[in-house]
Amino acid sequence: MVDTYMTRLHELMVVLYAISILFYFIDFLDTNRKANKVAFWLLAIVWILQTIFLFIYMIQTGRFPVLTIFEGLYFYAWTLVTLSLIINRFLKMDFIVFFTNILGFAIMAIHTFAPVQIDSQVRAEQLVSELLLTHITFAMLSYGAFSISFVFSVLYLIQYDLLKRKKWGKRLRRLGDLSKLESMSYVLNVIGVPMLVLSLILGVQWAFIKLPEMNWFDPKVIGSFVVLIVYSGFLYMKVRKEKTGKSLALWNVASFLIVLVNFFLFGSLSSFHFWNT
Incomplete structure (x- = not known):
């Protein structure tokens, strides 16, 4: 049951990520500052959820989650979102954030919807x-x-x-x-x-x-x-x-x-x- 809820939350996060990119795209086309602000806060929510899931996984496994391709993809996506938020905050370069998050969304979607590889998890524990x-x-x-x-x-x-x-x-x-x-x-x-x-x-x-x-x-x-x-x-x-x-x-x-x-x-x-x- 818990795993089901976690899966649904991950899917919700991908949806929020997609909506954020949509608002960034509106801003990209029409220089819409309201759309930009909505996109930023949606992306911030995605980052918070990603960070929470990252810490939960760390607590469950007792290690930093980067030892399988799926863990690596998740950390990669989290890194891109983190960097894009930093760029948005300090450099004010909206288009960089937009294009970075297209890449980040693709990585996140691959992670979320790809099948779980149990063998990789077992192998990860052996290599830790x-x-x-x-x-x-x-x-x-x-x-x-x-x-x-x-x-x-x-x-x-x-x-x-x-x-x-x-x-x-x-x-x-x-x-x-x-x-x-x-x-x-x-x-x-x-x-x-x-x-x-x-x-x-x-x-x-x-x-x-x-x-x-x-x-x-x-x-x-x-x-x-x-x-x-x-x-x-x-x-x-x-x-x-x-x-x-x-x-x-x-x-x-x-x-x-x-x-x-x-x-x-x-x-x-x-x-x-x-x-x-």
Whole structure:
């Protein structure tokens, strides 16, 4: 009975999330501040519910819930909502919040409506350790930073196209200027890359301790280092080569697509990683 109520509450949360995005879309089309305010408070309610469920799950399992693909998706969605609320509060960039929450909603919907994997839960209990939890948490936070950076780059490309075609209007002004969009994308990658480095260091250390027979050519392992390489390449192009503009934004978008491939496809192909089902 309790599980049924929890499931219904999760579904209600997804509905509230969808309504919030709808109001953000109204604001996106018509610069409607009332719609924006309603959307923000609905999103705040979603965040509160997510946080409550996160703590309940932590109490039930006695650990931080990131060891299965479904736990990871939930924490990923919670991270995106948290970051979008922070951006909305301190940067006042409504379009960033709107596009970020489209991504967050997709992740949340996958988590809510996908079938429960009991085997993954059992496997998670077998793999639990503080070192592993820290490794995964840093990885998820780095992916959250890369996700918001991706949104900034997409908006940069939209803004760039509008300016090139001389499409002036309110929407153009609300997107933010190109330099700010590019700067925020860079800053978030500066945050994400060291988090990913720390995550990989801890993951390698955990694997040496717990999985001495681990296959180091596992798709997930290779994919994680590829993600680090492409984002390090982004920072190198920005800092050392002083690259700016559209080409750098396209690099960042392509890098995030690799993140998604690593997160979903390589995770499902992995022979040992916690995403494996």
